[in-house]
Amino acid sequence: MVNIEKLREEAISSIESCETISDLSKLRISLLGKKGSIQGLMVQMKNLSNEEKPKFGQVVNSLKQEISNLIDEKNSLLQEKELLEKLEEEKIDITLPGYSYNLGTTHPLMMIKEEIEDLFIGLGYQIVEGPEVELDFYNFERANIPAGHPARDMQDTFYIDVETLLRTHTTAIQMRVLEKEANNLPIKVICPGKVYRRDDDDATHSHQFMQAEGLLVGENITLSDLKGTLDIMAKAMFGKTRNIRIRPSYFQFTEPSIEVDVSCHMCDGVGCPVCKGTGYIEILGAGMVHPNVLEMANIDSKKYTGFAFGVGIERIAMLRYGIDDIRNFYVNDVRFLNMFNKGE
């Protein structure tokens, strides 16, 4: 009994002084395991008399139970302690500056393109795209510019073979839409896309650039509808106080044809270097769809009329942001592109 009490005291003190879960589990084995010291007491049973045996057994069992409970309690204490230590160690210092990630920004040309799309979607138009590798047929023939016509020289063309080319204007999409939707009038579409010309690149010319073509065909469509529509567009692009003026012009695919100027957003029409002192800036070409063009697409030009316009996306962007070299749009210098970062 004296041995048992001694063992008990030793066990209790080593449990108390134990500091880690792994030490505690070693201790548990050395006390309660099959070869452990408490189990070892049982071996002594055989030396006892029959009356002493049950008493001894009881004492050892209750010791076992007591020690096992103490170890369990200590175990949960240590678990809690280790958890707290771990949390302390992993504490996040929220005062540290964060990492910054460089996000891409919307390209200025895409911004203008999307703005035009949004505006015309709001006016009930649909967006239609077409192939950049186009047939001569849609780019020229159907636009009332037959083979050999001098008007072809106005747009130097990259030919792929005799009948295939890189489209020189989004007017090619207009011709496809007229053909496809001839029996589905009215037509109200806006057609953005890349176009190509065999130009030498300089500050104002690029062999590849972007346009958006607008087309509306229906009954009783007049030049004043075109003028009103372009007025809305000019105000959306350059500010509410802008106004437009139209001048006669010439395109094969429109009659009459007009050139559209917007009052200068830099000087409010007074005259400055941007508008070359005139108070107005030319922004696009437009006109009433030529009857030949409608007839070629099997649309009755006596019953239906329409207007069309073609606007250069780069031109709008250059005017709006005061950019003097078109090549800035294509070289992807992040210092340039970041100027258009609206912090999205």
Ligand code: DAH
């Ligand atoms: N296709 C012309 C060009 O690239 C622009 C244009 C002018 C388009 C008048 C039109 C239009 O739809 O009616 O220079």
